[in-house]
Amino acid sequence: MPSPAIKRADARRNRGLILDAAKTAFARDGVDASLDEIARSAGVGPGTLYRHFPTREHLLCEVLHERQAVLLARRDEALAMPGAGEALRAWMTALGGYLGAFNGLPQPFIDAFEAQTSPLAVTCRTLITITGEFLSRAQAEGAARQSVSAPALFLSAVGAAFVEDKVADYGTTPELIEEIQAFGYLTGKAPDPSRSIHKAGASHD
Amino acid sequence: MPSPAIKRADARRNRGLILDAAKTAFARDGVDASLDEIARSAGVGPGTLYRHFPTREHLLCEVLHERQAVLLARRDEALAMPGAGEALRAWMTALGGYLGAFNGLPQPFIDAFEAQTSPLAVTCRTLITITGEFLSRAQAEGAARQSVSAPALFLSAVGAAFVEDKVADYGTTPELIEEIQAFGYLTGKAPDPSRSIHKAGASHD
DNA sequence: ATTGAAACGGAGAATGTCTCCGATTATATC
DNA sequence: GATATAATCGGAGACATTCTCCGTTTCAAT
Numbered sequence: 001m002p003s004p005a006i007k008r009a010d011a012r013r014n015r016g017l018i019l020d021a022a023k024t025a026f027a028r029d030g031v032d033a034s035l036d037e038i039a040r041s042a043g044v045g046p047g048t049l050y051r052h053f054p055t056r057e058h059l060l061c062e063v064l065h066e067r068q069a070v071l072l073a074r075r076d077e078a079l080a081m082p083g084a085g086e087a088l089r090a091w092m093t094a095l096g097g098y099l100g101a102f103n104g105l106p107q108p109f110i111d112a113f114e115a116q117t118s119p120l121a122v123t124c125r126t127l128i129t130i131t132g133e134f135l136s137r138a139q140a141e142g143a144a145r146q147s148v149s150a151p152a153l154f155l156s157a158v159g160a161a162f163v164e165d166k167v168a169d170y171g172t173t174p175e176l177i178e179e180i181q182a183f184g185y186l187t188g189k190a191p192d193p194s195r196s197i198h199k200a201g202a203s204h205d
Numbered sequence: 206m207p208s209p210a211i212k213r214a215d216a217r218r219n220r221g222l223i224l225d226a227a228k229t230a231f232a233r234d235g236v237d238a239s240l241d242e243i244a245r246s247a248g249v250g251p252g253t254l255y256r257h258f259p260t261r262e263h264l265l266c267e268v269l270h271e272r273q274a275v276l277l278a279r280r281d282e283a284l285a286m287p288g289a290g291e292a293l294r295a296w297m298t299a300l301g302g303y304l305g306a307f308n309g310l311p312q313p314f315i316d317a318f319e320a321q322t323s324p325l326a327v328t329c330r331t332l333i334t335i336t337g338e339f340l341s342r343a344q345a346e347g348a349a350r351q352s353v354s355a356p357a358l359f360l361s362a363v364g365a366a367f368v369e370d371k372v373a374d375y376g377t378t379p380e381l382i383e384e385i386q387a388f389g390y391l392t393g394k395a396p397d398p399s400r401s402i403h404k405a406g407a408s409h410d
Numbered sequence: 411a412t413t414g415a416a417a418c419g420g421a422g423a424a425t426g427t428c429t430c431c432g433a434t435t436a437t438a439t440c
Numbered sequence: 441g442a443t444a445t446a447a448t449c450g451g452a453g454a455c456a457t458t459c460t461c462c463g464t465t466t467c468a469a470t
Binding site: 213216252259 | 460462
């Protein structure tokens with residue numbers, strides 16, 4: 001089922017070999033791994049690689065597919081959680097894990113959105129949609145702040161993923177970065193304009 | 206005194222021409238602008254550029270110097286603020302502005318820390334130190350959460366800068382990203398590690 | 411004006427992306 | 441099994457970019 005539309009066996013085999021090599025190379029060298037090198041280690045010519053995957057993004061997108069299955073499983077786990085805030089946080093953690101799959105992944109991911117031609121763009125939009133679902137639920141429960149939007153939250157996750165590769169060098173941890181995202185670095189409450197509109201929850205200290 | 210140690214007039218002049226060209230190129234094409242193209246538009250050969258600035262980071266670092274003056278001025282403004290939380294937030298905003306000076310700046314910046322050879326590394330460490338000063342003050346006042354660390358906060362700012370170029374494409378704003386950083390996306394309070402930690406918790410059987 | 415050293419600049423090596431097209435090979439058909 | 445044909449392969453090579461080497465030029469001290 002990896003490539004249903006491909007007729008010839010050699011093409012299907014080569015496609016698989018390329019994907020395997022790419023998976024290894026991206027994991028080792030990050031998303032900027034040399035494509036010709038990937039072709040070489042897959043035992044095919046560069047032309048074969050580029051026929052199967054016209055751009056680096058196409059290849060990357062395919063390689064990410066199995067990671068997406070994991071991510072969606074984690075989404076389902078999160079959906080089963082009782083608290084919407086807890087669920088949102090679990091989803092954000094899962095999203096961070098996905099975006100940190102390969103070194104440098106946030107860059108092509110964020111570029112994808114601008115260029116609609118990229119196969120990553122649809123994935124990108126899907127993730128924003130899912131994020132929005134968790135966010136809406138959490139906002140309805142009062143567990144998430146009203147002024148937060150799904151795109152902004154997604155971008156925050158991308159930004160966190162961008163730096164999470166390097167936390168060790170800086171003597172900190174991914175957990176702390178995520179905690180800052182979730183709760184902020186300040187202790188006070190945000191000036192929340194939509195707060196007074198919806199609810200009468202003016203119960204603060 | 207842009208180049209005090211340089212003896213010959215032509216060398217000093219060329220250095221200035223290269224810096225001007227680089228400033229323009231980085232502003233227009235981002236930090237990945239072609240160095241040979243910068244040399245060309247400065248009217249010098251590639252060899253001349255690389256003699257003055259052995260790596261892209263060296264060139265970038267020099268170009269950033271005038272931006273640093275602006276940043277330090279903003280730090281002083283922030284220092285004059287009455288509230289330490291307010292000051293910290295102002296500093297984080299200023300930091301975001303600095304890191305967003307050129308498209309793609311966060312990448313070399315974050316790479317600099319790993320590789321101690323980069324001239325950006327010292328800038329990087331300086332910024333972490335300054336961030337730490339604002340943070341400590343805010344924590345002493347109770348305006349910032351205790352578990353936040355200076356490196357983590359700096360990395361958060363870098364992550365935010367990474368995505369701030371793209372906020373428009375995603376239909377959101379830099380302000381919202383910064384607000385999420387400051388106050389979090391959740392409404393609740395963070396688990397505070399200063400209290401006794403309950404561990405070995407078997408959540409499900 | 412002479413001269414030694416500093417600086418210049420461009421050819422080119424190394425690396426990486428991506429394309430073109432003649433050679434190869436799988437598969438349907440007989 | 442042999443043949444035909446169309447899909448697929450693969451690598452030479454065009455192009456871009458980084459960075460170096462070294463013969464030539466230019467400055468400035470005398």
